[in-house]
Amino acid sequence: MITIKDIADALSMSHSTVSRALNNHKAINEQTRIKVQETAARMGYIPNSGARMMRGLSSRLVGLIVPNVQNEFFSALARVLSNNCALYGYSMMLGISEDDPVREQEQIEALVQSRALGVMIAPSERSTVATRRLLKAIPCVQLLRYEPQLGGLAVRVNEERAIHTATDHLAAQGHRQIGYIGTLETTSTGASRLAGFRAACRDHGGEVDSALIRLGPPSPEYGSQAVHELLSMRPDLTGLVIGSPRQMSGALLALRERGVAIPKQVSIVGYGDTEWFQVATVPLTAMALPVRDMSEQATALLFSAIGNQAGTTTSFPHKELIFEATLVARHSTAMPSVDIAVKS
Amino acid sequence: MITIKDIADALSMSHSTVSRALNNHKAINEQTRIKVQETAARMGYIPNSGARMMRGLSSRLVGLIVPNVQNEFFSALARVLSNNCALYGYSMMLGISEDDPVREQEQIEALVQSRALGVMIAPSERSTVATRRLLKAIPCVQLLRYEPQLGGLAVRVNEERAIHTATDHLAAQGHRQIGYIGTLETTSTGASRLAGFRAACRDHGGEVDSALIRLGPPSPEYGSQAVHELLSMRPDLTGLVIGSPRQMSGALLALRERGVAIPKQVSIVGYGDTEWFQVATVPLTAMALPVRDMSEQATALLFSAIGNQAGTTTSFPHKELIFEATLVARHSTAMPSVDIAVKS
């Protein structure tokens, strides 16, 4: 790797002149500037950002930490953040935590060691103490999931209301035996969604039957398993709320395996309006999240926090942005068929 | 930010002792080591990776550059690479090029400036000269797409054969008017896939009718547009090969808008077996790519190139791994209906 010193030697001048020339400093001879820049290009000089940083310059680095990137929400977020980084000349370090608090912590450590200017994070199920300590040192925006102990800024969905609305939609069509499949209560989103389901059940049916609830990882496999379990135990079920987009494809598969007609025998509402929902077996009714908008706002928030923090050393004010999901009615929901409805 | 010097002062010792203690150097008193490490933890010391790097230590950083991350292939790749990074204590910088050669170049520049140890890249449509120069300096694995000018290692799919097989599948069922929707020939993948389609057409029907071909960006929107155009111009079409997974959902939507029954009126074969293909309107026949396997191998290749390169300064041997796609037959393909078949 060639350095400014190599260029200086080649041109027999001082390395500080080279530095000035390369940084387009004002007090530099135009001739020199051009000569240096040409030589640098010819010799294949590439600045060492580590050395630059040590001289107090910014790392121009931000971090993104998400549990996975297969999820439409997170991949859209990565895209938006990346676009903004490109705009401002930042780089982005991506950490995929796989919902493992330790891995998450390691990734944040690496970020802070690289002196990243800020982090966007969808926190994993539990944060370690180290994670919490590290995040004090750097502007941080929590997206989608929210872990109060991390503090900082947050952009999220009113998950509880979203699932409440989804459940209401089924209840309004006459469903009484409604099942819920979703993620574990260990994440803030899992817990809120379940709470929304419970609240809606209380509003409509009375007590909540926990035999109608299945919680597990956000994978197609679990979606399938949960449907099988649910339908075996409760064949009288006529409506199903699926609280995780990743569980949906497995659920649909299982429904088909069991020969269950949608919406004739079972109505379905999804969460998160993934691209393929409208071309699924039956076009799926779902709660649509303002994915793009949330990502944009979160990114704006992050960059403004980075900007503000430039001068001050104080910690960051708490601020929260909460978005509402909207019901997109398609054809996976309908009134329960009479023979079944009669039972309830 | 506190430094080893702050710790040294607090403990009134030399900062080199602190450094030794923190790095578990052999020649250090156990007492001192513990004391230093405790103090460091208490004071919230975080090493400066920039400074470390300047002392010749590795950056433990790899880069991933992809056109987007909404695509199942690339998101799976990101996951595999991230997992391996976590395993070896590396960090990953993610660049999303949006298929813009300039943005791609900027991201690679940032990578080399940060002294990343290697890059995994799915190159954009055209590489800039700067990109090509930069990538000489650092081990690089091209994945999926292949740009010969970049050289280095490559892991990819026999795209031509894959689309050939897809087309053969339709032809074998009796289809003669087969359309192709795919991405532009400006990427290596777009060109190879189209070549595969053309070759298959020649094998079966004779000349290739370019009115049966529609090329555009890998977006659902374009998929939809292309179907509308194709069916308006060629209502006699009975089979359709869709050469980009992202175009599929739009295509299905358009087909439904036009009231075209799959496979009764039009048979469809997709490329890349995305998760939802089996729960689509009709379970989709598609060419499945060994996504996981390719990502793993590419990652292994990258890390081994990084390892080898440690000593040497020589450039990297060229090596290519080519994978085959396999046909997954589902229910979106069937014999053309008689009234139409009769025409051909």
Add this chain to the structure above:
DNA sequence: TTGAAAGCGCTAACAA
């Protein structure tokens, strides 16, 4: 086992 000192590549204050 520790400290003093050099130096990685760079920028910037100070002189000339």
Add this chain to the structure above:
DNA sequence: TTGTTAGCGCTTTCAA
């Protein structure tokens, strides 16, 4: 307009 010099935070000789 340029050169000299210091120093960012760190690791690593070399001495003690």
